[in-house]
Amino acid sequence: MKKVLILFLAMAVVAVLGTGPVQAAEETVVIGMDADADSLDPRFNTTAYGMYVVQQIYDGLIELDEELGFENVVAEDFETPSDTEYVFHLREGIKFHDGEELTAEDVKFTYESMLDPDLGSPKAGGYLHLVGAEEFNEGEADEVEGIEVIDDYTISFQLEEPHAPFLVDVTTGIVPKHLAEEAGEEFGDDPVGSGPFVFEEREIDESTTLTAFDDHYQGRPNIDEVRYRVIPEAAVGVVELETGELDVLMSVSEDDVSIIEGDDSLELAATASTNYEYIGFNVTNEPVDDVYLRKAIAYSLDKYAMADHFKGERTYAPLPASHEWADYYAEEADIHKYEFDLDRAQEMIEQSDYDGETVTIKTSEGRQEQAQILQQMMNQVNINVDIEVLEWGTFYDDVVEGEAEIYLLGWFGIIDPDAYIFFHSEMTPDQGGNNRMFYENEEADELIEKGRQTLEPEERREVYADLFEVLTDDLPNIFLYSEQDMYAYQDNIEGFEVGPYPVTILNNLKDIEIVD
């Protein structure tokens, strides 16, 4: 009997000891996040969690700063000889973590490989407006004509037509051609970049460790090591922050704010996010194909109460509250706002063909509370609502297959007002886009295209004001609110600032210091 027990214990101990903790370096910052990064290859990375890590390993030509403006990084500066050409001058002497120098060839490789059909990067779509990109993507050309290496430190990008959001697309981290070409899709398993931190090791769904890069072009980071830990339970993340196991906690939920504010050794940083929540209608499906029913729904919702309940900021247009133009549209532009008004809602119902049939709201687990609140509010004007909470994959599939009436979704990472893939009639999911409302309006299409091609900011802002007026009149979706992004950190960390977008949140990680 005893022997058996001892054997058991021994087996358990052996199994556990195999995975001891990593010896912490002198100055380590431990960052807790609720899900793991996806790929550590910037050409594949699409989630916020991945961006938190990837941002530290790589440098892009230019990068977004905390105000969502652009700052030059690998590029020393850039010029625009015409509306369709961007020429970047690279800094000399930037080194990858393996000591090789970063040159224009690496830049070309990074962008070209994203368009390479054999690699299958999810980001290829962002670069199809480069000259020759479609031919290359379809395997009809050996290289992308519009990406031209002029010399080791100069590279030019040529576009088919003016494209205002272009700069957002050249923030992707540069990968070293001499390593990434051979590694192919496996490059992200052992990533090498030129950023302030060097990839050390990763245990998927558990932790990722980076160490300071001595030869970073801006100098060595102040801290020696960054460790990202995956902690799915929000409540546990907060405790680990309180006990000092974590230095920084990403994405603090609104429920935990009071706890963090009550702890003197913790700081809370809140910022408007680049996300917004909306109600989508499939405008081709009954009964929500009826615009008056959609308007009735819009009037029946107390959007301030919702924003308040979810600690967000009310939005009126397909732009998050963090966008510099958001206030303009909310206050000055001539768009429809549908402020909560049950009488107006009733009038709209009377004008509609709605006859008490059941409307289904589809959503995934994360937004089921929203769905229940909406159901309750819509019930007040006698709209009968069923809720279907589906598991994410099924839900998303139903929405893009056009098998939803009302659905709840949010968009994240909106930096530019370009609405092409969301509202253009050529962008319905069956054509491969994200117009999941199956919305179609010629006037809107024209304004969307005009918005992309207009480079002058003031002028561009007006184009979108016109577009949003059309959109809020047709009401293919109802804009609800932008959530706040909240982060918490130990007060002995100096220099921690947050930005609104995943890649900007840890922008100055390399500059922070731990003080006692």
Add this chain to the structure above:
Amino acid sequence: MAEDTAYSRGLRQLKDNLRVKISLLILIMLVLMAIFAPYISPQDPDEMNLGASLEPPSSEHWLGTDRMGRDMLSRIIYGTRVSLLVGVIAVGISGTLGLILGTLAGYYGGIIDGIIMRLVDILLAFPSILLAISLVAVLGPSLVNVMFAIGIVNWVSYARLIRGELLSLKEKEFISAVRAMGASTPRIIIKHMLPNAIAPIIVMATLGMAGAIITESSLSFLGIGVQPPTPSWGQMLSEGREIIRQAWWVSTFPGVAIMIVVLAFNLLGDSLRDALDPNLVE
């Protein structure tokens, strides 16, 4: 005849058994609660009050309120309906399936038996929670599909049990006697064989209800269960998980409710097993 006396002795024992008494009492109370939920609940279980979000237990809300300001006690009372329904229907489905396939395999043997038993082997090797998750994902989450998925996953043990019983009964003298008298096959199976296998089936079904309720709550916990706003204990519990420090009552009480129901079924099943079939292990 010897079997009959063992049977009645078992039944007599049951009447005196404290565990049986307690568990039956609990279950009867729960059934009454489910039936009369509208009369017992202090409030409408779906009625929200965003202003009264996450209120701790008080004289107004005995078990507090959830994030949407709904009365937890009312939701837990209504939640009894979901749990009991899932338990009964899911077991009904797996029992029926198991009965049919187990009978076919046990009585006819040969190639039918071979096919059914290989299927059983395959499903036994499959992690069952995984099968349930995938089935619900394929069918789409709803109360009906959840019951169906749980039923499908669990028929295997009934089939094995019934097959085993029939195999041993087949060789018994009284069956050969009935057969010699010219009884038809269905008659032999239904009239003479199955009644002899009923005790272990009842035991398995009672324990199965406990298992089904737990599985339903696990599915709801993983976010693929019964649809809101229908109150399901598993879902209520999972809603409270992230706010356990600020509002412990949201996940604690539904968990206690699950525990009470499941314990009652387990106690009953366990005692039945002791009384009806002392030799049955596992």
Add this chain to the structure above:
Amino acid sequence: MQKYILRRLLFLIPVMFGVSLIVFMLMHLTPGDPVEIMLGDFAEPAQIEAMRASLGLDQPLHVQYFDFITGALQGDFGRSLHYNAPVLSLIVSRAGYTASLSLAGMFVSYIIAFPVGIISAIKRNSILDDLGMVFALLGISMPNFWLGIMLILIFPLTLGIFPATGVGTIWHLVLPAITLGTAGAALTTRLVRSSMLEVINKEYIRTARSKGLRERTVMIKHALKNAMLPVLTIIGLRLGFILGGAVIVEEVFARPGMGRLMINSIFRRDYFVVQACVLLIAFTVMLANLLVDIAYGFIDPQIKYGGGE
């Protein structure tokens, strides 16, 4: 005996084949497209198609299944779509966590089961027996994710002891093992109790008693020793149950084990990961069952092998 083992091993082939077919069908029947899930809002025209083609997802189902099977036979389970990493290395890096949790969970369930089962047997039909069984049944009557949450609330959150989630030290294993172990304790307790009861009435126990040995000595030295065998051999049968429980427990305690990998992969429609995990788990469970049957053969020579089942 050898013939029997060989036959059983041969049986594994059609069963594994069936398992592979079912998991493949289930994953591909489930609505939801892995590429769409991965690309989300970033997708643009042609992109989804190109990516599906590069992953072979545009092939007819039977071709995909054939690729899956031929790959699996050569030990190649493909690459995870989500992590963009080889499936096999993903699984290997996690199997250890699931194994240590399962072992520790079994350990806990035996720690509970032995004392409770023995006392119940010795004091049969007393109030202690009743209480013991209720106690054992409590474990299986709690949803184990709930018990996990409650343990987290009590220990790390309130008392500040034991780490709540993650892995690394043996302390990380304590709460998950208790959670998993209590669920398994009920059945094991029952088994300990019934095999003790069986032994207590045997001739040699009565002989030992009549020799005037102390009751405790009789129970521990003679009865328990003989009751141990059937209890220990049941470990194999419990493996499937324990692994199933580990799936949920890993989710609650955020352990990067196979169960959590599998559940998350189902939700992401990361086909190749799910398929590989299921095959591996099914294989392990069946192999364990086979070993148990063989072990029974050694322990209890009355069991005969061969012939129809």
